[in-house]
Amino acid sequence: MKRARFLLLIVLALPASGWDRTETLLAKAWPAAPYAGLAEIGSSIGIVFSPDLSVPGNCRFYSALGFACFESADWLQILADVHAWNLDHPGRRIRTLILETHGTNGHGLKVQKGKAPDDERSYVSVGALQEVLEPVGVRYIILSACNSGRLLRPEIYLRLNRDPGDKLFLPPTRGIIDATPEFKPDRNAITVITPGASHIENTLVGALRELAPATRSALQTAAKKRGVKLPKQFAISEMLIQMLLRDPKLELRTGSHVDELSKEQTSVDTSEQIFGTFVAHLNFIAARDDRATSATASAAR
Amino acid sequence: MKRTSLIALAIFCVALYGCASSRDYDDTAQPSSATIAETESTTIASDASTPPNLEGTAPVTSSTNSVTLTNTTDTLNQPATPTTTTTTTTTTTPTDQSMTSSSTLSDTDTTQDDTTTTTSTRQRMRKD
Numbered sequence: 001m002k003r004a005r006f007l008l009l010i011v012l013a014l015p016a017s018g019w020d021r022t023e024t025l026l027a028k029a030w031p032a033a034p035y036a037g038l039a040e041i042g043s044s045i046g047i048v049f050s051p052d053l054s055v056p057g058n059c060r061f062y063s064a065l066g067f068a069c070f071e072s073a074d075w076l077q078i079l080a081d082v083h084a085w086n087l088d089h090p091g092r093r094i095r096t097l098i099l100e101t102h103g104t105n106g107h108g109l110k111v112q113k114g115k116a117p118d119d120e121r122s123y124v125s126v127g128a129l130q131e132v133l134e135p136v137g138v139r140y141i142i143l144s145a146c147n148s149g150r151l152l153r154p155e156i157y158l159r160l161n162r163d164p165g166d167k168l169f170l171p172p173t174r175g176i177i178d179a180t181p182e183f184k185p186d187r188n189a190i191t192v193i194t195p196g197a198s199h200i201e202n203t204l205v206g207a208l209r210e211l212a213p214a215t216r217s218a219l220q221t222a223a224k225k226r227g228v229k230l231p232k233q234f235a236i237s238e239m240l241i242q243m244l245l246r247d248p249k250l251e252l253r254t255g256s257h258v259d260e261l262s263k264e265q266t267s268v269d270t271s272e273q274i275f276g277t278f279v280a281h282l283n284f285i286a287a288r289d290d291r292a293t294s295a296t297a298s299a300a301r
Numbered sequence: 302m303k304r305t306s307l308i309a310l311a312i313f314c315v316a317l318y319g320c321a322s323s324r325d326y327d328d329t330a331q332p333s334s335a336t337i338a339e340t341e342s343t344t345i346a347s348d349a350s351t352p353p354n355l356e357g358t359a360p361v362t363s364s365t366n367s368v369t370l371t372n373t374t375d376t377l378n379q380p381a382t383p384t385t386t387t388t389t390t391t392t393t394t395p396t397d398q399s400m401t402s403s404s405t406l407s408d409t410d411t412t413q414d415d416t417t418t419t420t421s422t423r424q425r426m427r428k429d
Binding site (some may be wrong): 052101102104105203205206270275 | 407422423425426427428429
């Protein structure tokens with residue numbers, strides 16, 4: 001009888017370990033800062049864009065929000081820039097790197113300028129990212145690419161397959177980066193995080209004009225603080241928005257891979273709803289900060 | 302005696318729940334990997350003797366891609382500002398469908414102060 005009660009308790013307790021997994025991962029990779037102003041939203045977060053998933057001046061938008069932003073079709077350049085950033089900005093080191101790149105149907109992380117065969121394009125394996133980025137203090141890599149779970153398959157974790165037989169695997173005109181034979185994943189300090197479900201991820205394009213005037217004004221101030229000029233448009237992924245807003249529908253995981261290829265994609269309406277929450281969030285922060293500034297000014301008089 | 306057993310059972314249950322929840326904090330290892338302390342040293346990257354493996358171009362069948370961007374229209378009704386309309390249309394033949402969105406983004410900012418009305422069919426880019 002006692003053993004039965006014990007087993008029952010175990011069965012009841014087990015599900016709790018899964019419910020808060022996403023929340024726990026996010027708390028560690030991107031700690032919530034509920035009172036951060038617009039200029040500090042991306043503090044200690046790096047973000048990498050494939051050029052064809054971006055818009056002109058996109059990184060200036062993220063710089064204004066406090067992110068360290070990188071955009072290139074050459075992974076070697078990106079990794080060198082991340083190294084340089086962490087060495088040059090000891091007070092704003094990147095601890096978490098979010099990859100807004102292609103997943104090539106789960107055959108490799110791809111950055112490219114376009115889809116013509118001779119466009120600039122390069123690939124990197126997940127193991128290589130861990131190997132190169134650990135020494136400069138990166139501790140979390142979040143894969144916001146399509147079919148991210150397939151990128152963790154053991155057969156391509158360290159070295160990518162050069163001929164996966166997939167039309168999305170276009171010529172690597174700027175090379176492929178693999179982990180070195182000496183690399184040992186079990187001794188690496190970086191945690192790789194993927195969406196809970198492997199599916200098609202989307203990046204959305206928004207216009208600054210969609211933000212409230214007060215928000216645009218606050219962004220201008222933030223951009224001036226960072227020494228950048230705001231672009232007219234910005235690109236943002238649904239997953240980034242969901243992480244920023246701690247969307248309970250978002251599921252993240254680590255430590256496992258998937259084999260099957262998914263073609264599942266969010267609906268247009270869902271995309272629009274997600275984008276709307278981002279706009280509302282920025283508008284709220286700007287309004288809150290504006291009110292706080294006004295109150296401080298009134299008190300000083 | 303029964304009450305003692307029940308109390309002990311309750312304490313045990315709470316402790317077990319806590320253990321199960323906190324277990325997630327360690328559940329971050331990679332496939333066949335384990336997260337190690339941040340202070341542990343490594344000798345891999347930035348080491349000129351072990352540069353990342355670079356490989357050149359692999360032959361892949363050429364493809365033509367499709368991007369259709371239409372009608373980006375911005376209308377400002379501010380008295381001093383003229384209406385601006387920009388239309389961009391690019392059409393090629395798709396093969397990989399990795400970017401398949403048509404975009405119509407139109408904003409009407411009537412005062413450029415506090416009233417902003419936006420209707421849009423947003424450009425979506427697939428990260429495949």
